[in-house]
Amino acid sequence: MQRPPNFYSDNGLDRADRLRGDTDWLAARLAAASTRFVPLWRTRSLFDPPAGAEPGAAPRAVLLEAAEAAALIARGGERIFLGLDAEDRAYFALDLSSLDSPDHEPALAGRGSFADLRAFGPLLPRQEGAILAYARGMVWWHDRHSFCGVCGARTESRQGGFQRQCSNPDCGAAHFPRTDPAVIMLVHDGADRCVLGRQKVWLPGMHSTLAGFVEPGESLEEAVAREVEEEVGLAVEEVVYHSSQPWPFPSSMMLGFHARTRDSQLRVHPEELEDARWFERDFLLASPENEAFRLPRPDSIARRLIVDWLEGRA
Ligand SMILES: [Zn+2]
DSSP, X not given: OOOOOOTTOOOOOBOOGGGTTOHHHHHHHHHOTTOEEEEEETTEEEEESOTTSOTTOOOEEXXXXXXXXXXXXXXXXXXXXXXXXXXXXXEEXXXXXXXXXXXXXXXXXXXXXXXXXXXXXXXXXXXHHHXXXXXXXXXXXXXXXXXXXXXXXXXXXXXXXXXXXXXXXXXXXXXXXXOEEEEEXXXXXXXXXXXXXXXXXXXXXXXXXXXXXXXTTOOHHHHHHHHHHHXXXXXXXXXXXXXXXXXXXXXXXXXXXXXXXXXXXXXXXXXTOSEEEEEEHHHHHHOOOSSSOBOOOTTSHHHHHHHHHHTTOO
């Protein structure tokens, strides 16, 4: 069953990989008046209204036009071709991380403030949030792959930013953007109870699904079973795929599942979780969100997994 898209997916852009190798086309689009640039500064996106504006003002992503971006491009930041929108406008991510203080750049004066996408994600129009997430993930990957993982030489951007090529002719390794698969699962008893846990660093009262990274040499189903056993000591016997979510904070791909268990005795691993408990469906449906109990953030697939199970869409 195809479910509605999760936050940070479905950005509406045609990624147009057929055009990534056409350097003349890319150069023309970088200078075109219709082109839009998504600025990133040290993983932060640009938002308007500025931080500190009146409470309740809805944030919007600030995209720059070619004329505004020209002075910033001249400073040498990485540009990554993201794709084309329905009006054939090209979108590029523009990495401004080499600037010491972007708030003082004349080209950005009055345009807003840089902030972490996670602060505003749930409040943004969905496609806007998805474009910022996409740009964030790409810029982060470039930032951490300036040197070849094989020989240590410098790498250079190719294919509109979808490849980094080792500059050492004796090596020549090509590196491609990567995303790390993680499984995230709501464990339930096949009836009206589910398991939620919490980590010490989370907001007070927040309880969420279990999750963990997929390891080499295991299937997703095995990763679900292993993580559930490690974190709460339950054996799962039915693992059903739900949906996925890009989570570029910094580089994860969340793969969501519902998992049924016949066990009921929790054995919480103290190094993994501060607490984990069985929760009744009726409690969760009626529960206020406060410091005693709250569900995970509204833009997370964790919340989606819980709400769909509560409403019978497991
Ligand atoms: Zn190399």
